[in-house]
Amino acid sequence: MDVLRAASAIGPLPCIPTTATRNKTQFPKSIFHNLNLKLPALTRNGLKSRLFMTLSSTPSSTMESIEPPMPELEADGREKERFDWYSQWYPVMPVCDLDKRVPHGKKVLGLDLVVWWDKNENEWKVFDDTCPHRLAPLSEGRIDQWGRLQCVYHGWCFNGNGDCKIIPQAPLDGPPVHTFKKACVAVYPSVVQHDIVWVWPNADPQYKDIKKEKKPPYIPELDDPSFSRPMGNRDLPFGYEFLIENLMDFAHLPYAHYGIMPAPTSKVKVDREGGRPLDMKVKKLDINGFVEQEWGNSNFIAPCIFHAFSDVEVDEENQRVMFIFMCVPVSPGNSRLIWIFPRNFGVWIDQIVPRWMFHIGVNLVLDSDLYLLHVEEPKIMEIGATNWQKACFLPTKSDATVVGFRRWFNKYAGGEIDWKGKYSGALPPSPPREQLMDRYWSHVVNCKSCNSAYEGLKALEVMLQIMSVVLIGIIAVTKQKIMSMVAKTTMVSMAIICFAASKWLAHFIYKNFHYHGYNHAFR
Ligand code: FES
Ligand SMILES: [Fe+2]
Structure with a gap:
């Protein structure tokens, strides 16, 4: 039972149970049920405003009332407060997906x-990925035998403080040019928390x-x-704001x-899929994010985190599953998701089942949204993020969290990420679908578990061939008389089975580690 429930919790399907007591034969109710859940203690610092967002009730059925019911925001006199994108911590990568033997190049903000x-310091370090010599990427370098980061273009080496320790081309009896300030690399503050490396995107001392x-x-x-x-991570070909609003929706x-997710089990079904009204309400919205407590238990902690949880009583035991999404702004039209699905039941499953098996399901869910969001993004960008509410028609409360995020984004961040003038604002060109939805470069190479599974399965495929x-x-080379007909038939059958298995495996690898080709019409 634990296996099933945990699989539904961490696999492709976020399924949030209610707090109602149930026996062990019952599955947690899906997220579509009204929830009556406790809010977890959140410890983010900062002021809490008295901003309340409400969505108006059911829209009028008369044709005259064509104005969509827009969320109202109670003024609190702090409208001019501006979100500083460079005074925040950003998750970079889960530690479990980082290899200590190599430097990793990552883009954040x-x-x-x-x-x-x-x-030497037993710590993950985050540097500017630019060598001070001729600006080659340090992430293409190596860790030398003394544990220093070496730029492989000309061999300059840097210690954990960003100091240059050697310039091989400098004469030993000449001036110590490696000690010059210009020979240092910019070091960004970093910390490991919750098994994730975080960076502070300002290298100022x-x-x-x-x-x-x-x-x-x-x-x-x-x-x-x-x-x-x-946990896991994936790079996605749409912007941070589209990623986070999708996960809130x-x-x-x-x-x-x-x-690919359990269908909601409401009594009244208006269609096959089972969508129904969701009575959501954003309770508090300020520069630090917001809370949604009416319908579910979700929380937006600006700028990166959105999480929801649910509790269920089983045999007088409180079981909790959480869905934590960390959304990282990478560059215009690109974002990174780090997901964590903690739970306090069926914990042993994660010790037995390798992560890659769950990642197949998570990637399928991400794929099924991916193209929709990729196409939606340029349309919103064309209209302008601050005009989002005018361009979109949002007549129901089910959009409350998305509206809440957009309100936060527009009000405190001016509807844009501060890229410090690095980008023109244009989105990157849209590649062919197969490249857009590629899983290998966006996930497999960045996931230790999927990477080893990929290598292992590829080796198995070759062995079968x-x-x-x-x-x-x-x-072919054995003489007729030496081998009996039975032995021959057995060997032919085995050859066919091996060949068929290798073909099946090749297809499995392609579908799960490269490109799935998700088509909603055939679901
Ligand atoms: S560019 Fe790095 S050592 Fe020359
Ligand atoms: Fe993975």
Whole structure:
């Protein structure tokens, strides 16, 4: 039972149970049920405004009332407060997906970063991914035998403080040019919290010790040993705002993910998929995010985190599953998702079942949204993010969290991410669908579990092919009289099975690690 429930929790389908007591034969009710859940203790610092967002009630049925019921925002006199994108912590990557032996290039907030393991200080370090010599990417470099980050273009080496320790081309009896300030690399403050490397996107020395004053958002369940913390990451070809509003949008689940998530079980069904009114209300909205408590238990912690949870009583035991989404702005038209689905039941499953098996399901869910969001994005960008509410028709409360996010985005961030003038605002060109929805470069190479599964399955595919060829070869070179008819038939059958298995495996690898070709019409 635990397996089934945990699989539905961490697999392709976020399924949030209610707090109602139920026996072990019952599945948690889906997220589409009204929820009566407790809000987790959140410990993000900051002021709480008295802003309340409400969506108006059912729209009028008369044709005269064509104005969509827009959310109203109670003024609190702090409208001019501006969100500073460069005074926040950003999740870079889960530690479990980082290899200590190599430097990793990652883009966050338009900044090219290199993440590497400093074995001398036993810490992950985040540097500007630019060598001060001729600006080659340090992420293409290596860690030398003394644990320094080496630029492989001309061999300059840097310690964990960004100091240049050697310029091989400088004469030993000449001036110590490696000690010059211009030979140093910019170091960004970083910290590991919740098994994730976080970066502070400002390398100014005044922020060197920022982690002592301000920490990344703290989620108690992620530090609780009774919870498992299955996680993963994927780069996505649409912007941060489209990613986060999609993850906040519960109403799309039965439609965009039809057939890959459990269908809602409401009594009155208006269609096959089972969508229904969702009575959502954003309770508090301020510069730090908002809370949605009426219908579900979700929370937006600006700028990156959206999470929801649900509790269920089983045999007087409180079981909780959480859905934590960390949405990272990468560059215009690109974002990165780090997901964590902690739960305090069926924890043993994660110790047995490898992560890649769950990632297949999560990637399928992401694929089923991907193209929709990729196409939606340029339309909204053309209209202008601040005109979002005028361009979209939002007559029901089911859009409350999405509207809440857009209100936050427009009000505090001016409807845009501050790229510090790095980009013109244009989106990158749209590649062919197969490239757009590619899983290999967007996930597999960045996921230790999927990467090893991919390598292992590829090796198995080759072995099966070799076996089928060898078996046929043996039959061909063995003289008729030596081998009985039965043995021959057996070997031919085995060769066919090996060949068919290799073909099936090739298809499996392609579909799950490269391109799935999701088609909603055939679901
Ligand atoms: S560019 Fe890095 S050492 Fe020359
Ligand atoms: Fe994976």
